[in-house]
Amino acid sequence: MSRIRAGELDVHVQRLTPDAPLDGDAPVVVCVHGLLTDSLASYYFTLGPDFAARGLDVLMYDLRGHGRTTRPASGYHLERFVDDLVAVLDACEVTRPVHVVGNSFGASVAFGLAAARPDRVASVVVIEGEPPTAEWTGHMADGLADAKARLAIDEVIGWIADHHGAHTARLSKAANRILQTTTIAEDIPRSATIAADLSAVRCPVFAIFGGDSGLAAQVPHFETHLAGCRTVVLPDQGHSVLVERTAEVTELIFGWVRDTARTQARVR
Template sequence: MAEVRVGELTVNVQRMSAAGPSAAGPPPLVVLVHGLLIDSLASYYFSLGPAFAERGMDVLMYDLRGHGRTSRPATGYRLEDFVADLDGLLDALGEERPAHVVGNSFGGAIAYGLAATRPDRVRSVIAIESEPPVKSWARKMAEGLTGEEGGLVVKEVRAWLAEDPERNARPFQLAGRILDTTTLGEDIPRSRVLDDGLADIRCPVLALYGADSKLAAQAGHLASTLAHCRTVVLSDQGHSVLVERTRETAELLLEWLEDDIHAPVKGAR
């Protein structure tokens, strides 16, 4: 692991290099962006990261601000702050290849945000159980992060832990610490959102959902609204797609990326 200075942050970064040389030029770059509160780059380190590197891609993982081993400022948690962090990280690393940005849950909102504001940086978006940051997204985030007992997100995590008392409660404890010591809960619902027409997202999009998740209902709208979008809905699956359907998720994503694995990257800025 490495620490990279990005503005006020010290960002915890993990990279995995493509396995084997490529005769076609630099390998594709895949950036993996984790979810909110109970997540970190570790969820990718033990799932998708190695599979992508073995298939000839350079993999970049990092802890979001306030999460994992990245520094935790007291304020500055609007979506645009997270997007700027990723943009700045790519600058700090001297990375000029347009990236395939994979976002799980809240990480998908960051991926969509970067695609809208820096289209030159994003070759494609892969959103796992996520949604674009439009007005309805902001309302849902407000319901999830504020209110009695911390909102719906906290209640759902408590219910998830109650189903199996043997589960590790440490991630939930860390999530509570983030909410108690930062303005994340207040900031995210106040984020700058995209136009509901999603006109700023022009790159190819792969959106993956669990059929039993509330987010699956948006699959048809995305497919009909975005110019280059494929949606996949996994039957008998809730929100935890990455954790519970890891192998299937990896296969779907690798299929999506296959055309770029051995192709030269065209687009330096």
């Protein structure tokens, strides 16, 4: 475990550097996890080690309020998460553009960074996520309000344990602690947004969705408005793409990062 000072936070990070860097100059992949029940562990036990073994420089960290990172009582607007990511890159002395892999809420952070700091982003990889548009704030407001109310009920946690197991129940209890002790449910829906036409995002984007997830409906919009966009929809798959389709996701993202890095290297 490693903790670094990044801005106002003590941030838990894990960095996996390759023994044999891809093409002699390992592309840096920064992994941003989802909200409430997630942490960097979802990458550490899935694609992180495989990427490092293939020559990528992998940086994972716990978001503010999550895992082993500081949990302030307030300050959970999306732009704060973006600022945290910049601070983590600075603290880790990562100066060249990175490939940001965002799962669920992490994808919104990745889009936010690409819009606010295009100089820091080589590409964005979206796993079952949304760009932070005005429509997104409505989705987040509804989902967070529902979670804050439901996860505070003991019977709901009991139902989760009975139907999804003790581990998921523990994660749900941890999510409830974040919701009840911070302003995250109120702050995220009040975040700064980007235009619905996604014109603020100018880097290459690769998006992976589950075919049974409602988020896959974004594919035509992405392909219309994002230059250099690639999309993949995995059939018979819901929201838990990273965990349930790890091998496929690893192959897809590694190929994307490798090819994008090589193309960008030729252009420079």
